[in-house]
Amino acid sequence: MAGSGTAHLRPAEATLLRLENLDVEFPAGGGKRVSAVADVSIDVAPGETLGLVGESGCGKSTTARAIMQLPPPTRGKVVFDGEDLTALDGERLRAVRPRFQIVFQDPISSLNPRRKVGDIVGAPLKIWDRGSEAERRARVDEVLEAVGLDPDTARDKRPHEFSGGQCQRICIARALVLDPKLVICDEPVSALDVSVQAQILNLLEDLKDRYGLTLVFITHDLAVVKNVSDRVAVMYLGKICEVAPPDRLYAEPAHPYTAALLESIPVPDPAAPVRKAGLAAGELPSPLSPPSGCRFRTRCPRAQDRCAAEEPQIRLVAEGQYVACHFPLVADEPLPIKGSQ
């Protein structure tokens, strides 16, 4: 996986967001640098939901933050609505920010416990000085109602009076109040119970239709991502492994890592056959010194000599399905003789 390349990008004019050769590095002790995201390219068309999946440490949240310019990427471009965000600074960057918003994982810690819900949700309008007091209030009521809260009871309460799921609704209302085009959801349901998770996922789908949103949905839960996405990108150790429409990706994963991830999901059916994740034992290698060539090769059941020597480039293997692997799981490309499955 550990692949680079831009074969999967669509024409720039058809996309709302386009990341080109994004690198994010952080300084580590001893003059070393951790490469958290390395040469990632991905794009999102208007009205589409892009799902970003991967294990912890794969760089999915770092990618989200790089889109938000929090912090800006070390190298590469983030083109949003025709503008390269990495080239903007100060006031010019601030001026675009209302058009892209983020919802975080933990709804309770992302709300100020001392402020009333009406003020929290209305704060962005106040900062941008949008409309009169009455118009702002009407807008706050509208988004609260849109996320399924009763504005009259919610407005004057504080976050602790709400459950986790309701707090996530408040966070979503706050993200929507400025009428953004793009909303990045970083694990928005991971801290919630399954029954509440379903409510929030349905809500996001409704809001997407109602406000014409484009979503980047980040999660480690493959079933969730399948449910909400139009296109899924699987990440491993700072690289993209595979990009495909969800139904295709789940039916016929081409990257050995995608296949291993799918096999490790517990199925809520005791009659389901016991599956064995085809994942070599061991842990995620350190991003301080990632493996040469393909970054997944140390855990890959199909790894060959070539995988250590040469980094795979992303290429098309089926309609809409792109994979960064020398030996993908596709029928007409059997493994060379040396290989052991």
Next chain:
Amino acid sequence: MIGRREHVTRAPDELRPYSRRLLEVDDLATHFTTPRGKVRAVDGVSFALERGRTLGLVGESGSGKSVLSRSIMGLLPGNVERQGSVAFEDHRLDQMGPAELRSFWGTQIAMVFQDPMTSLNPVMRIGRQITEPLRFHLGMDRREAEKMALALLASVNIPEPGRRLRQYPHELSGGMRQRVVIAIALACGPKLLFADEPTTALDVTVQSQILDLLRTQQRERDMAMVLVTHDLGVVAGHTDEVAVMYAGQIVEQAPTRTLFASMRMPYTAALLQSIPRLANASHTRLDVIAGRPPDLLDPPRGCRFAPRCPYAQDRCREEPPPLQEADEPGHVYRCWFPVGTERGQEALERNLAAPVPQGVDG
């Protein structure tokens, strides 16, 4: 053989020799006294567990599943009132004092918690944390205990166990830390292991490794396990029997296959339907459970799930349903209009015909 007392006594003991029974919880209630009143976190729970078997305890947050396991172990704060009995082999855990419990924890019953970072001491080397119970409970000397610790780390599949013994928890990944916590829990050979959301903080690939590890260890040691989780997927593949908890009570309990094949309680069905499934096409609308769990300070008078239940009738709102037996042995549920029966179907259709307004929020 689970359920309230009457079911327990009716269990065919001649089929399962009495000595196989390890844990028997009878009508256990755990109430917290708070400034706002009494919170009935666990309210009349009974079940039994045999050696080597796994019981899955499922429910949403606040359903009382974690309090139940802590209540059985005796790990509760001071503002608590506990009633009912907990029998472990020939011992009454509920009547033991702190000193007696201390000798029981680790050697007879052990626990693995959700977050491996907070259950390890950050300023103590891994080795010391594993050898401590060995030396305290089993009276091993240092060398013996270290040898044992090495073997334990190897048995939970930790590579380079010798080096790990000298490391601190922050030097290990989340999955490795959870393996260490499991090694500590297994150190003195307990007969019963409580695993409270042992994989919730971990990635899916690591989750399946940890669950497989628990299963192997359990089989090798003939150890019983109570697996507390909110994930029905985990329960389906890793338990012999499942108890579903809602608002402090067991609302349905059955052997795992029976439960998934013929669930009776509308709550269990709703919980299962709200999970996004890989088998569904993307953008499939999820079935949600309307509303949210009841306030345990003042639970509903009738069935506790009635306010959110698509099957609920007047009777459900008035009269709490008792645990009753289903057709299959060992299957009990708490419902007046069970799923998959004529009565239930009629109730559902009646509700669909005259929709009752239901809450939306979560």
